[in-house]
Amino acid sequence: EAAVTQSPRNKVAVTGGKVTLSCNQTNNHNNMYWYRQDTGHGLRLIHYSYGAGSTEKGDIPDGYKASRPSQENFSLILELATPSQTSVYFCASGDAGGNTLYFGAGTRLSVL
């Protein structure tokens, strides 16, 4: 069974609307990550977290917020969605120090 679960799997949003992407992990990992995948850019880190209550900015945090209310859950929030945020978003969990990241199946977001 999937250890990192993302919801929704697909989302269509309107420009200026609020979007929340959710991620749940059962790996009991301390760290969780949100990446976006775009052709020509690879996987880019948006936000990450070391544990419940913590969020850190990644490489491209502008326009995004994150929330880690518990060890298992990590959300990505787009307060005012823009068409440039149309992408595929991946959540991952892992531990520090060169360990493997485990990815969810992705959320395909279209902002119209």
Next chain:
Amino acid sequence: GDSVTQKEGLVTLTEGLPVMLNCTYQTIYSNAFLFWYVHYLNESPRLLLKSSTDNKRTEHQGFHATLHKSSSSFHLQKSSAQLSDSALYYCALSDQAGNTGKLIFGLGTTLQVQP
């Protein structure tokens, strides 16, 4: 800062031919981990190989890679491509600054294997 370079965006091969996907990296940390992740269509990206040991061959599922710190390379190879190998392959470097567990990904190489 740290970076990963995958020069080929697309590699197209005929089934049965050898595979080599290039990956070079830059880091100041001698203990960095290098990874290859594979992303099949409609699936989650998942780990294929990883290594932090200089000049040691790492193998998994028919693929292999050797970390060469002298040339900062971690090329992915397979002796004979299969149709099922068609996927997006990412090389990644562990971000050793602050031990965050973050990975720095290359742009990815799409491997298309044709009959």
